[in-house]
Amino acid sequence: MTLTLAGVGYRYAGASRPSLLDVDLELPDGAVVGLVGPSEAGKTTVCLVASGLAPRTVSGQIRGRVLLDGEDVDAWPMHRLSARIGIGFENPSTQLSQVAGTVFEEVAFGPMNLGAARDEVVERTWEALTNMRIDDLAERDPGRLSGGQQQLVAMAGLLAMRPAHLVLDEPTAQLDPAGTRLVGEAIARLAAGGASILVAEQKTDLLAEVADRVVVIADGRILFSGPADETLADPRLVEAGVAEPAPVRLRRAAEAAGLDPARLEVPLDA
Amino acid sequence: MPELRSEGLAHVYRDGGVRALDGVDLVIRPGERVVLVGQNGSGKTTLVRHLNGLLRPTEGRVLLDGADAGGMTVAQLAASVGLVFQDPGRQIFASSVRGEVEFGPRNLGRSGPELRDAVDDALAATGLGGEERTNPYDLGQSRRKLLALASVLAMRTPVLVLDEPTTGQDARGVERVRAIVESAASAGRTVIAISHDMRFAAEVFERVVVMRGGRVIADGPPGEAFAPGAWDGLRSTYLEPPLSARIGDRLGLGSTPTDAALIDALRRSDP
Amino acid sequence: MAGRVRLTDPQPARGLPDFLGRPGPTPVHRLNPLTKATLATVTAVAAVALGGLVGPILLVAVAVLVPAALARVLGRLLRLALLLALPIAISAFLVNLFFFPGAERVLLRIGPITATAEGLEFALQILVRILAISGAVTLFYLTTRPADLVVDLERRGISPRAAFVANASVQTVPAMVDRAAQITAAQRARGLDTEGSLWRRIRGIIPIVGPVILGSIAEVEERTMALEARGFTRPGRRTLLWAPADAGLERLARWAMVAALLALIVARVAGIWT
Numbered sequence: 109m110t111l112t113l114a115g116v117g118y119r120y121a122g123a124s125r126p127s128l129l130d131v132d133l134e135l136p137d138g139a140v141v142g143l144v145g146p147s148e149a150g151k152t153t154v155c156l157v158a159s160g161l162a163p164r165t166v167s168g169q170i171r172g173r174v175l176l177d178g179e180d181v182d183a184w185p186m187h188r189l190s191a192r193i194g195i196g197f198e199n200p201s202t203q204l205s206q207v208a209g210t211v212f213e214e215v216a217f218g219p220m221n222l223g224a225a226r227d228e229v230v231e232r233t234w235e236a237l238t239n240m241r242i243d244d245l246a247e248r249d250p251g252r253l254s255g256g257q258q259q260l261v262a263m264a265g266l267l268a269m270r271p272a273h274l275v276l277d278e279p280t281a282q283l284d285p286a287g288t289r290l291v292g293e294a295i296a297r298l299a300a301g302g303a304s305i306l307v308a309e310q311k312t313d314l315l316a317e318v319a320d321r322v323v324v325i326a327d328g329r330i331l332f333s334g335p336a337d338e339t340l341a342d343p344r345l346v347e348a349g350v351a352e353p354a355p356v357r358l359r360r361a362a363e364a365a366g367l368d369p370a371r372l373e374v375p376l377d378a
Numbered sequence: 379m380p381e382l383r384s385e386g387l388a389h390v391y392r393d394g395g396v397r398a399l400d401g402v403d404l405v406i407r408p409g410e411r412v413v414l415v416g417q418n419g420s421g422k423t424t425l426v427r428h429l430n431g432l433l434r435p436t437e438g439r440v441l442l443d444g445a446d447a448g449g450m451t452v453a454q455l456a457a458s459v460g461l462v463f464q465d466p467g468r469q470i471f472a473s474s475v476r477g478e479v480e481f482g483p484r485n486l487g488r489s490g491p492e493l494r495d496a497v498d499d500a501l502a503a504t505g506l507g508g509e510e511r512t513n514p515y516d517l518g519q520s521r522r523k524l525l526a527l528a529s530v531l532a533m534r535t536p537v538l539v540l541d542e543p544t545t546g547q548d549a550r551g552v553e554r555v556r557a558i559v560e561s562a563a564s565a566g567r568t569v570i571a572i573s574h575d576m577r578f579a580a581e582v583f584e585r586v587v588v589m590r591g592g593r594v595i596a597d598g599p600p601g602e603a604f605a606p607g608a609w610d611g612l613r614s615t616y617l618e619p620p621l622s623a624r625i626g627d628r629l630g631l632g633s634t635p636t637d638a639a640l641i642d643a644l645r646r647s648d649p
Numbered sequence: 650m651a652g653r654v655r656l657t658d659p660q661p662a663r664g665l666p667d668f669l670g671r672p673g674p675t676p677v678h679r680l681n682p683l684t685k686a687t688l689a690t691v692t693a694v695a696a697v698a699l700g701g702l703v704g705p706i707l708l709v710a711v712a713v714l715v716p717a718a719l720a721r722v723l724g725r726l727l728r729l730a731l732l733l734a735l736p737i738a739i740s741a742f743l744v745n746l747f748f749f750p751g752a753e754r755v756l757l758r759i760g761p762i763t764a765t766a767e768g769l770e771f772a773l774q775i776l777v778r779i780l781a782i783s784g785a786v787t788l789f790y791l792t793t794r795p796a797d798l799v800v801d802l803e804r805r806g807i808s809p810r811a812a813f814v815a816n817a818s819v820q821t822v823p824a825m826v827d828r829a830a831q832i833t834a835a836q837r838a839r840g841l842d843t844e845g846s847l848w849r850r851i852r853g854i855i856p857i858v859g860p861v862i863l864g865s866i867a868e869v870e871e872r873t874m875a876l877e878a879r880g881f882t883r884p885g886r887r888t889l890l891w892a893p894a895d896a897g898l899e900r901l902a903r904w905a906m907v908a909a910l911l912a913l914i915v916a917r918v919a920g921i922w923t
Contacts, residue, residue: 147550148518190880202868202871205813207817213669213890221887229888229890269879284418286616289616351549354622355621362644365641375628453843460839461838463834463838468828468831
């Protein structure tokens with residue numbers, strides 16, 4: 109089920125200028141697309157439009173079309189979209205419902221809302237917990253977990269909805285290195301399992317590991333895009349205000365010093 | 379510029395009884411650029427909150443230029459030690475950027491042209507000069523963080539403490555923070571930062587203090603703190619050495635904590 | 650992603666975890682929340698409706714103290730109920746003791762005011778009723794988990810949105826207190842004086858209240874989006890994982906209590922029983 113943004117423009121209610129202009133983006137089944145750009149370039153807006161929260165919950169004017177397998181979802185209500193597209197945000201704690209005493213109930217929140225039969229709710233919840241490798245946290249109080257763990261719980265909560273696509277808006281932005289690793293590994297596992305993920309990130313090193321394609325956005329427009337390796341090594345990336353992955357940066361530094369960058373290609377332990 | 383010193387500093391949080399600091403002896407000389415690294419819960423934030431009196435020692439003491447900080451109120455210490463919190467959402471209250479930045483220096487008794495200059499400088503340093511009248515909540519999250527930084531910069535304290543200044547910043551934001559640290563340092567101010575960005579730590583600071591379990595487990599210049607011999611210690615607190623250090627080690631070039639150090643070492647190893 | 654994301658090993662079938670809806674420690678705890686709520690309400694109303702002193706005292710003994718003992722919360726109940734009732738109880742008692750209108754039998758004279766026997770009688774009656782109400786409410790509070798009550802109500806028909814509001818409201822206060830503490834720390838770090846003169850401290854409230862409210866409001870949008878992304882706005886019922894048990898006997902008991910209360914009220918109003 110391909111998720112497509114075709115010529116999408118978006119202006120938030122009350123804003124003087126549009127936040128997105130003429131954005132074309134495709135998320136096919138099983139693809140991991142990274143979205144990079146400087147702060148306030150429109151990455152969050154793309155995520156909100158892709159998930160349907162804009163213009164339904166976050167008011168504004170939308171131009172262009174959002175399509176699921178070719179069908180325009182313009183008239184779909186939010187709860188219908190939320191079963192197909194899951195969206196995660198950067199703040200780990202505001203994504204928690206705050207009404208669940210245990211991680212199990214937190215993750216079950218979504219399927220419960222969908223009105224699925226109880227057995228199915230339970231099955232989906234365990235499935236999601238296992239995928240995120242947090243079965244052992246099932247009985248814990250979500251409010252007392254670390255930021256990284258909370259992000260995993262939030263992602264499990266999305267997975268329990270069995271969405272066709274996952275949209276993640278800077279999931280590691282507020283996490284420490286341990287949390288970033290947890291979430292990065294989870295994303296890599298999902299990607300390896302064939303999930304479709306649109307992930308906005310500043311950490312291009314993370315995208316170098318998991319993304320198939322990378323899209324570069326600035327000032328509400330797509331600057332360029334392409335296969336992950338190529339795009340992340342493109343010199344225009346830095347000009348656009350995005351930090352290149354560390355290996356790319358080091359290669360460039362070596363070249364600038366007149367050294368052979370190939371000397372830096374050494375196998376490192378995991 | 380004051381010297382900051384902790385002697386046998388320990389802190390136990392009242393609720394939960396967690397011994398977040400377990401005997402820290404640290405001396406920070408005037409004008410030093412120090413970065414504290416270590417996983418969440420290693421005691422970094424607890425430590426820096428003792429420097430401006432927000433937390434008081436359970437054992438030991440904190441000295442500001444030889445005087446016991448225990449005898450000073452937080453408001454008094456704030457004139458010497460400016461602490462920028464990690465989450466801007468927990469302090470912004472003014473309806474304009476300028477108003478927000480003025481709060482700190484006003485509390486310290488600044489007014490008139492002195493106040494104006496301090497605010498102007500802080501706004502310029504954080505790139506918010508054009509947003510004076512903007513409502514802080516109309517700024518994006520990353521610029522709000524810069525606003526929080528500006529509001530403490532304007533206080534012109536001799537010691538500046540930054541809690542995770544680069545988290546959530548894009549490349550340009552990180553550059554701004556770097557420039558602010560360097561300019562504060564060249565003005566002779568002491569800069570203490572908490573960071574989990576190892577590259578930022580290695581490139582911008584002259585001293586790296588590694589913490590774990592409420593104690594300092596390593597303390598030295600980046601070349602030492604990120605040297606291969608120190609990696610086990612780093613990993614024990616969930617940190618990874620910068621890529622340049624790992625490549626340098628693989629190539630047998632010794633300790634290369636920064637890009638520049640690695641390139642330098644490569645050049646020197648040319649036959 | 651149905652079928653898209655493959656698990657590494659096939660997982661054994663796992664049912665509803667047993668830590669959900671764990672029954673309470675005593676039979677009283679395990680009573681359905683609605684039953685306990687009915688008991689508390691009927692007790693409180695009956696305490697007022699019953700005449701005299703003996704009736705309410707017996708009521709407190711049977712409907713509050715005995716269940717509390719069975720639930721092993723008697724000590725806590727006495728402490729909490731007294732604490733809750735104390736301010737009102739003391740003032741009501743004293744006012745009636747000394748200022749009961751039309752009283753003749755004097756017990757004690759302290760300067761211009763007199764304690765009367767009629768006053769004492771009435772004051773005791775008021776006291777017992779206040780303690781009965783306080784005890785009934787406290788008993789309910791001590792033997793019922795708020796989440797259980799909300800789930801039970803939702804099972805009986807309140808909307809999931811209403812249930813959510815009920816549950817989330819409980820969270821609001823501690824979250825705000827926490828936020829206020831963090832904001833206070835940040836403002837103090839910018840020189841806000843919270844240790845100086847009273848006037849300074851009063852002035853210092855503004856830079857704290859502002860962010861508490863603004864920050865909470867700003868968070869509301871994020872939280873709303875996260876909820877909507879999980880199907881919160883889907884109309885109609887949602888599936889509940891569990892609900893507190895409700896036995897036919899309890900249902901009978903609830904009706905019986907309400908019927909008894911109505912009978913009592915009718916009897917009192919009709920003057921049959923004083």
